[in-house]
Amino acid sequence: MSAESGEQVERDVLRAHAEDAFADELAALAAADERPRPPRWKLSPWAVATYLLGGTLPDGTVISPKYIGPRRIVEVAVTTLATDRALLLLGVPGTAKTWVAEHLAAAVCGNSTLLVQGTAGTPEEAIRYGWNYAQLLAHGPSRAAMVAGPVMRAMSRGLLARVEELTRVPADVQDSLITILSEKTLPVPELNDEVRAVRGFNLIATANDRDRGVNELSSALRRRFNTVVLPLPATADAEVEIVSRRVAQLGSGLELPPVAGAEAELRRVVTVFRELRAGLTEDGRTRLKTPSGPLSTAEAISVVTGGLALAAHFGDGVLRSADVAAGILGAVVKDPAADTLVWREYLETAVRPRADWQDFYRACRDADPA
Incomplete structure (x- = not known):
């Protein structure tokens, strides 16, 4: 296989290994890294932490954060x-x-x-x-x-x-x-x-x-x-940032058509997941039942990515509540016998009273097969 065809295969893989996807950042860190390195390490511990957490190198190279915490x-x-x-x-x-x-x-x-x-x-x-x-x-x-x-x-x-x-x-x-x-x-x-x-x-x-x-x-x-x-994200803003970054990376890798209006629905998805995980609404006023599943940040990323694909291929190019409603339902209702009641109660007690969430409430009700 020629070098050119090898590069084409690497570009065509669905998910590149981290050392390939972020090769430029790793190379920039190695060039700027003058600190001691343990035996056979490519980078010093300081540079490894910078690669994970993100930062800006002296030459202006921006290292994107891989972990927010x-x-x-x-x-x-x-x-x-x-x-x-x-x-x-x-x-x-x-x-x-x-x-x-x-x-x-x-x-x-x-x-x-x-x-x-x-x-x-x-x-x-x-x-x-x-x-x-x-x-x-x-x-x-x-x-x-x-x-x-x-x-x-x-x-x-x-x-x-x-x-x-x-x-x-x-x-x-x-x-x-x-x-x-x-x-x-x-x-x-x-x-x-x-x-x-x-x-x-x-x-x-x-x-x-x-x-x-x-x-x-x-x-x-x-x-x-x-x-x-490794803890769950401490704040809603931190979790929104994590989901936003990973969704952008996945969308780029999958070559999804650009979609507008993602930020508002993304924050709603994160809010729903955090409230149901905590068993408490964001304002601390209403106690909620918790579902059987963990409602992880990874699942929130999956829900939003699926919604983007729906909006791009079957919608009008704008991410709307209807695009994420089915994904949220599938993420929350792992055990139909117990989780369906939890979800419906959440819609009525936490979502329905929010004046600016009425489109989300209707979309979630429509997605429920009952």
């Missing part, structure tokens, strides 16, 4: 990766755990792809290694017959590995990380050998604190991690 959280996460402790990002769904983990890996080692996706069916081989059975049967156990997993590849190259949804992984598979994180080695008993971690290796795991009790981490494994809790 307390600076200290990012600083603790970055410095953890410069020690011998692994990093566990913990939080409710939609608090940008995966997003932060990906961008940390991109900034630290320039490779965010060494990923283990945790599920109830994740086998130990996904974390350790597997075998090429044709080679194994033909020649017996050997390094040539081994199929290295992402963690093993990260160890041998001094890079960061990522494990998503660690608490979804079966407990016995989780514990295969203990020796890797404590001894920095991965035993290979079939070869009477081991893989030793190269300086620069570390691991970032994410976990959903609503999954407590699914596959609780053992105390031995938890001690190997420094846990950083």
Whole structure:
């Protein structure tokens, strides 16, 4: 494949890796970064934090924020990766755990792809290694017959590995990380050998604190991690900014036609999600029932993006309440038996009395199939 055709493929991918999508920013930071860098890091801890939080470099280059939240959280996460402790990002769904983990890996080692996706069916081989059975049967156990997993590849190259949804992984598979994180080695008993971690290796795991009790981490494994809790956005303005930025990025990547009037409906979506999460209206006057789902910021981004697509392709090019109503209904009503009542009560007690929300109220009533 020629360099030109390779660049075309990269432009055509639906979602570029962080190190590719923000290559210009990473290059600018590397050029301006004169601070000490840990072994094999592409940037210093200061530059990694600047990449996550945003800022302006001395040459005028603007670094866009990837995470909007307390600076200290990012600083603790970055410095953890410069020690011998692994990093566990913990939080409710939609608090940008995966997003932060990906961008940390991109900034630290320039490779965010060494990923283990945790599920109830994740086998130990996904974390350790597997075998090429044709080679194994033909020649017996050997390094040539081994199929290295992402963690093993990260160890041998001094890079960061990522494990998503660690608490979804079966407990016995989780514990295969203990020796890797404590001894920095991965035993290979079939070869009477081991893989030793190269300086620069570390691991970032994410976990959903609503999954407590699914596959609780053992105390031995938890001690190997420094846990950083990512909170929900503290204010409505912060959440609006997060949703606005991500929607703009997604819209650009999907090449959605431009849509006007998005700001007002976006703020309404965020307000609805925050009020139902808190069980209290924005003015603090009315108590509300909360739905069964978490109503995360990620879901708000999805609702607004879907609304933009509707407005662009089937509307008049202006984002209106009718474009987001069905998406909100789908996000709120996860359990039809319980959440439908919560949603209808919210419409009547919180939305209907607002004079400037009548179009939103009617659109949501029309979207309800009852």
